[in-house]
Amino acid sequence: MRLAIINDWRLGVVDPVAGTVVDVHDALPWRHDPDPFGAGWWLRLCRELPHLRNAIGRAAAAGPPVPLDEVALRPPVLNPGKVIACACNYAGHVTEMRDRVMPERTAGAGRWLLDFDVFLKAPSSVCGPRDTVVLPATTPGGEEAPVHHEAELTVVIGTGGRDIPPERAMSHVLGYLIGLDMTVRASGDRSRRKSHDTFTPLGPWLTTADEVPDPHDIEIELRVGSEVRQKVNTAALLTRVDRIVNYASTCMRLEPGDVIMTGAPPGVGPVEDGDVLDVSMTGLGRMHVPVRAATHP
Structure with a gap:
């Protein structure tokens, strides 16, 4: 099932072959709240989808496709409590960070930057598959620094929990989507450099x-244009999805609707005003995300 959030924050079921969506929101047992900041129906759906799947399926079969x-087409997550991102989860990316992208920061005392770990991005950085990435004019420190693209397999949590064992971790996953982890390549904390508004495009559903037969x-x-920047199979993940969920849950309780970005493949590079990022993942769809420079007041 492909679930989208459409129009005034309603649930839709997508047929990617036909290129259509059916509004199934009235099949949910909760009052619709059109205010995205108060729409807790999505978080309840993440937790309770197994019990609602049949009703949603019937509504999708009976409703008019559009x-x-x-x-x-809105972001296919709503009000995630956390956006968790993974650092250094592909060997090729570790190598390029060390040798090409930021060798001065990853040498000596900065070698820890090349180790796998998790960190947080601001949920307010989430935007949809048709939204525009807006490049900040400067960083808070006044630096002019490039912004890089990072296309990442992204996980949405269904059933939350703390200290989730690896052998049960996949049962806590609601589903998968395409994510872009936009990053200012500058000094300072990862979370700040990756949390600008529009820096987490998610989609398309x-x-x-x-x-998903195998997320690996x-x-x-x-x-970017005709140039292939990133091309990899998720088989190359150093830490697999079950271990990511396990590890993250030992650091913080995972809640329904939480988002986990599994790490950047090699090939990261700068984006500029006017670029369009064309990103696809097997079975998950495709996004075309435009980039523009910030408009000065």
Whole structure:
């Protein structure tokens, strides 16, 4: 099942082959709240989808399909309590960070930057698959620094928990989507450099875990214009999804609707005003994300 959030923050089921979506929101047993900041229905759905799947499926089969081009396609997550990101989870990215991207910061005492770990991005950085990444004019420290793209397989948590064992971790995953972890390549804390507004485009919809045969066999490709920048299979993940969920849950309690970005593949690079990021992942869809410079007041 492909779940989208459409129009005034309603639930839709997508048929990616037909290129259509059916509004199924009235199949949910809760009052619709059109205010995205108060719409707790999404977090309840993440937790309770197994009990609602049949009703949603019937509504999808009975409702009128609408072309995807005719709806507002929102971020396919709503009010995540946490956006957790993984650092250094592909060997090729570790190498490029050490040798090409930021050798001066990852040498000597900075070698810890090349170790796998998790960190937090601001949930307010989340935007949708048709939204525009806005490049900040400067960093808070006044630096002018490039912004890099990082295309990442992204996980959405269904059932939360603390200290989730690896052997049960995959049962806590609601589904998967495409994520872009936009990053200012400058000095300072990762969380700050990755939390600017629009720095977490997600989409185009959420594919439930039962529709993904193996999250460790997904082809990721990101192009800027005709240039292929990132191309990798998630088989190359150093820390797999079950271990990521396990590790993150030992640091912080995972809650329904939490988002986990699994790490940047090699090939990260700068984006500029006017670029369009074309990113696709096997079975998860495709996003075309434009980039523009900030407008000065």
